[in-house]
Amino acid sequence: MENQIIEPSGLRPMGTRKNSKVVDQTVVEIVSDSGEGAQKCGQSLGSISAKMGNGVWTVEIIPAEIQPPARSREGASGIRVRIGSKKVTNMGNHANLVVALNEQVLYGRLAQDAYKEGTVLLIENKWANHELEHIRNQYAEAITEFKAQGLDVREIPMETECLKLVRDAQKGKNMWVLGMLCGIYGRDMERAEEQVRGIFRKKSEKIISSNLELLSAGYDWALNNLEFNYEIPAMKLDVDQVVMNGNEAMSFGTMAAGIELCSMYPITPATSVSHHLAENFEKVGGIVHQAEDEIAAIGFAIGASYAGKTALTVTSGPGLALKTEFIGLAVMAEIPLVIINVQRGGPSTGLPTKVEQSDMLAAIYGETGDAPKIVFAAATIEECFHFVILARKLAETFRTPVMLLSDTNLATGVQPFPRPKINSEWFASPIDQSAWKEGVGAFQWSAETGISKRPIPGQKGGMYTLTGLAHDEKSRVAYDPDINQRSAEHRSRKMAAFQQTLKRPAINGDAEGDLLLVGWGSTLGAIEEAVAKAQEEGLKVSSIHLRFLLPLEPGLKDIFSRFKKVVTVELNYSDKVGDPMITSENRRYSQLAWYLRAHTLTDVDCFSNVFGQPMSPAKVLQFIQNEVKK
Amino acid sequence: MTSKQLETDQEVRWCPGCGDYSILKQVQNVIPELGLKREEIVFVSGIGCSSRFPYYMNTYGMHSIHGRAPSVVSGLKAVRPELSVWIITGDGDSMSIGGNHLIHMLRRNFDTNILLFNNQIYGLTKGQYSPTSEEGKMTKSTPMGSLDHPFNPAALALGAEATFFARTMDRDPKHLRDVLKVANDHKGASLVEIYQNCNVFNDGAFFGMTDKDTKLEQTLFVEQGKPLIYGPQREWGIMLDGLTPRKVSTSEVSANDLWIHDDRDRVKANILARFFGDPMAEGNFPRPFGVFYQAQRATHDDLINAQVNRAKEALGAGDLDKLLSGRNTWTIA
Ligand SMILES: Cc1ncc(C[n+]2csc(CCOP(=O)(O)OP(=O)(O)O)c2C)c(N)n1
């Protein structure tokens, strides 16, 4: 097959694509020391691909330190990009191809099982002739080792090629690599050019054109020097698409929800929600407030909500821990509020840049006393957008704090989805300042639903003192024990009233079988991909994926009863029976399993780990295969 | 509005004789003179005996959590700058658990009045030493005497870039009312420290300064533009020798040569704040009361709203649909 590339305007003539192999998906990694632009390169490859109609999922590879020493094994910084002919919902398994700007950073990825025999390694070869002997030796040793491990190693003169065009190869090598990858994967060079112009839109025309030259040089080099290249056919999509990561989606969702204020204290991986928001929020009248700590951040949101505005606070693990006392107040005093927790590894400072789903029980039960509130979790980047809107609505309808969970995988992963058309119904209605009806208490709970309407400062006749103390319908401090019991019942009843409106979770696969996997949050794509493969193999496996955690979606016990075995798949810790000291009696289950066991009286088991990596479909598939054979 | 209308049907639960009653009374007396509507007033407190205050005011209110009222008020004022918002806090609430929020409230300068009920003790939890208790304080948690050096609230406030600091006392209703009015007139965060007697756990902490037999000897009431004079016969004055204050006899130094109080002068306010030792100890100065310092600085509420308006003007009111169809949107035909 010969594939002639049309010459895009302003670019040099392109090489010829010969013998392209058609694949339906591929996983590419670009790794380097931090600061070499690997992420920009990979994000661009992802965007270009998405714009061509390919499915895309990206995962950032982030070192824990901001500036780890150069050429260090732990310092791998970069990105994984999975590109497919159809929608891509997870990071996949082993990479098919990796571009490495030095050999040391690869060790860390190898240890994380990112590659397999046959993975193509395109490695910068400038280290072979480095002036320092020990670096030359390190490089040579590594190449030998990588070959021994079965990697298909290609040493590439990236630096040399870039130096033909620019004086400082460090600046722009990532664009040359992008060009090379575009050549290898048959990317649309007009889209690529547009992407590069976008990246450097604030820079001079000279910088733009030199990067465009690097891009097309990389493209040419690939076609002239590598004997392989691929096509990844794309889908035709007739609706507008947007591409963004989960944190961006949450910030857009915040604006689309008509939320008027976001208060926060910087913490990885939640911070960028507020950064994205700050870029545009004021234009729509919103405020981003950076408080002195997470306690003050939620206090600020509570103050604004008490005053009738819709407020959001965004945080991650350690910050959530600090907010608990105020969340308790918001539950007790029924203050509508959206709390986003972008989970990272814990406990304590834990794995700040890595994914985990360990805050589920803290989100549900973190406060002292009985503190029911709505807790739910986004499973896709698209849901990161729409769930903020839903969270705002639920907070106001049920006069309660609502906790929305996301995680590092969603926060930094990039995926295209249909462009939301803004709907004015998503917005909060303006605050009502007409006089409060005489005789009606500030907590006139409906006996039916537990719901009550709240007066807002400025409203004539509505004066009351909001309190965290047990209180009656008029917000008067309860000295009578009945009041505490009664008010607790009403707060809890709101959860039940909301639960009555929820649908049973959809079953992915048959409604009965040997094994049911139950997931929540960002593992959706990996679980469903593994289940689909297992089903192709004829295994009787299905899965469900929970969005609502408090209250839980209805029908779970009934669904569970139709499967021989029910197992949760989660990124949080669980003991394994057979490990030293661990017995079936003292074994600690993963969080959703624990919760579902209590809720459904079903013997729910769990498959979980805390390696800090997104769940891979291969691991889930392997688990299914073992489990069904048992 | 009358002060009677500001009372609520909630039973007041302070100990008989507590200084908090007098403060409540004076606040209820002052508010009707401020030209506010009841529904546009909000009292926000933390936790402590003093923090029960909002229940007794027939306005909007919030009895929040221990130490955090300033953070709640920051959010409230940011979105509703037109409301008159008052923070009620104790010495433990504001300077121990809530110390962080207090200093940030002061530097940000939200337009609010902070009434700090300083009884130099934790009242609600039944008498432990507080960050303003004197060294060696014997309490249930410090039977051999506390070791902590106390905070000096005036110096703390000035150090935290406060734009207003005043001190008054529960036992001087007129002074209390006058100070509250000036504090309310000040645009910005006005910190008013009120010496308050906890007759159950720290009775008499301020008697020397509040009792009429010793008050004139131990206290110095400062007034804008007036010389610093005190003493039972107004026989003492304070002079500034460079930046060093000196106690002088008013029979020897004419009033014009004394330190003239100027609450806009930060340097003088800082010197005044250092009049903090035991007024009866040799070489010490009397304890100052009144407005130490007030300065004009943009309030955070105004700054936020101005910034939002500027953003809307400069960039045009945001069109979300447009934002969502920015650089990263496309259609695939
Ligand atoms: C998080 C938290 N810790 C401790 C307490 C217990 N507590 C309530 S009030 C208080 C101290 C109050 O002292 P202060 O602020 O001086 O107020 P006062 O009672 O003297 O007016 C303490 C420790 C609490 N309510 N919340």
Ligand code: SF4
């Ligand atoms: S304990 Fe002290 S501060 Fe508290 S109410 Fe009684 S007298 Fe007042």
Ligand SMILES: [Mg+2]
């Ligand atoms: Mg106290």
